[in-house]
Amino acid sequence: MALRLFVFLFQDPYNNDNHIQIIDWIRTQGSIPPAAQFSQAYHPPLYHLLAQLFYLGDGSFLSLKLLQLFSLLTSLLTFVALYRLIDRFFQSERIRLFSALFVALLPQFIMFGNYVSMDSLANFLGALLLWLAVLYMEKPTLARKIGLAVVLGLGLSTKGTFLALAPLVWLWVVIVERRAGRGVKTVLTSLLLVVALSAALGSYKYVDNWRLYGKPFIHNTDPLVQKATGWPWARPQMHTYVGWPSLLDWNVGKLVLHPTLGETTRHSYFLLLYGTFWYQYIPESNLTGNLTKFRALGSLIYIFALLPTLVLILGGLALAAKIRAAVRSRKIESGLLAQIFSGLAFLGVLGLVVFIGVRTDVWSCFQSRLTFPALGGLIVLFAFGLEVLERRPTLARAAYFLLTILWGCFILYFLIEFFLGLGVFGRV
Numbered sequence: 001m002a003l004r005l006f007v008f009l010f011q012d013p014y015n016n017d018n019h020i021q022i023i024d025w026i027r028t029q030g031s032i033p034p035a036a037q038f039s040q041a042y043h044p045p046l047y048h049l050l051a052q053l054f055y056l057g058d059g060s061f062l063s064l065k066l067l068q069l070f071s072l073l074t075s076l077l078t079f080v081a082l083y084r085l086i087d088r089f090f091q092s093e094r095i096r097l098f099s100a101l102f103v104a105l106l107p108q109f110i111m112f113g114n115y116v117s118m119d120s121l122a123n124f125l126g127a128l129l130l131w132l133a134v135l136y137m138e139k140p141t142l143a144r145k146i147g148l149a150v151v152l153g154l155g156l157s158t159k160g161t162f163l164a165l166a167p168l169v170w171l172w173v174v175i176v177e178r179r180a181g182r183g184v185k186t187v188l189t190s191l192l193l194v195v196a197l198s199a200a201l202g203s204y205k206y207v208d209n210w211r212l213y214g215k216p217f218i219h220n221t222d223p224l225v226q227k228a229t230g231w232p233w234a235r236p237q238m239h240t241y242v243g244w245p246s247l248l249d250w251n252v253g254k255l256v257l258h259p260t261l262g263e264t265t266r267h268s269y270f271l272l273l274y275g276t277f278w279y280q281y282i283p284e285s286n287l288t289g290n291l292t293k294f295r296a297l298g299s300l301i302y303i304f305a306l307l308p309t310l311v312l313i314l315g316g317l318a319l320a321a322k323i324r325a326a327v328r329s330r331k332i333e334s335g336l337l338a339q340i341f342s343g344l345a346f347l348g349v350l351g352l353v354v355f356i357g358v359r360t361d362v363w364s365c366f367q368s369r370l371t372f373p374a375l376g377g378l379i380v381l382f383a384f385g386l387e388v389l390e391r392r393p394t395l396a397r398a399a400y401f402l403l404t405i406l407w408g409c410f411i412l413y414f415l416i417e418f419f420l421g422l423g424v425f426g427r428v
Helices: 002-010 020-029 046-054 061-089 093-105 107-114 118-138 142-156 166-179 184-202 204-213 223-229 244-248 253-257 269-278 293-304 306-329 334-360 368-389 393-422
Strands: none
Touching (some): 002 107, 002 393, 020 046, 046 118, 061 093, 061 107, 061 118, 061 334, 093 393, 107 118, 107 269, 107 393, 118 166, 118 334, 118 368, 142 166, 166 184, 166 334, 253 293, 269 293, 293 306, 306 368, 306 393, 334 368, 368 393
């Protein structure tokens, strides 16, 4: 949490997407802009509405930092929610510590939690949704059921990412209610309640899109938005797909040699997702270390990040093995079900990101930050992988040592950005 506060001091409120434009429109026009008004107006409006509480409206530095404070607060709450999730699932103090450090230090997760962007609120609501799903499984009361529906609805009112989570949550209600011994009529009533409440809270943008444009789902790569805004930004980013190499190129060595966006890596789906997850692959805001001689730190991060990537894969295999054993014994514990829910939440959101990227063929759609509302599911897989490693103490010690180096690189990354902002290194 301290690192988020530190980064807030020198991180510019703006990223590459101008959400302040929408916030200012709402303040001055007293209405929510239609999807084609601005390049980012296609997003649901909850973040931009709540941000009015922090916006002075004069465009001054103080006004923008106060506005950014809203994102910082949600970022801090996101960390708390994810820590509670980790704490509920795993007994090993070392696994809880390293899983928490993953959440606490990952640069992209911190950066996009601190920008003036609905990403910050979406990340918090996603983490809260996973935590509430676990609580609901442990004790399926009416209050927790309503809480789950409300948070899902608020998520749908914040970012389209939650469209991938909605069916999973609705299915979760059916599973939990049946495990609690409720009859079919009660289960269907519960499902109807959650669907109706979440849809009522989260459907505004999709209904508005249907009313204005005849279709509920609009992305800023949509020709309608491109034409209305007069900014065809997506066209130069197209032609990501170049055949099988786009699917099979997992050569991280290319990222090591070229740690930021370039022709050698922008055609690989895996390298785009890997690069945007572990490092600042795309230039953002006033954080410019990746454009200087310090980009070599990105190369180092990509190398050491191979370990946690393998741990994540190992965790996925371990969870699959647990599921297989539970199915064979016909006994699936509540804790395992909750872990499965978290893992599926991440895979569902990742699937949506890949689907949009493939459908639009625009490279910037393949950004791992778009999966961050379901990051809790990825952390669960990471912790499962660590559990497997701990069965072999020597291997575990080596892994924890290398992870400590990676975490140190993350801290160094932000220290470099801080000193670059102060001009300590001069012209680089």
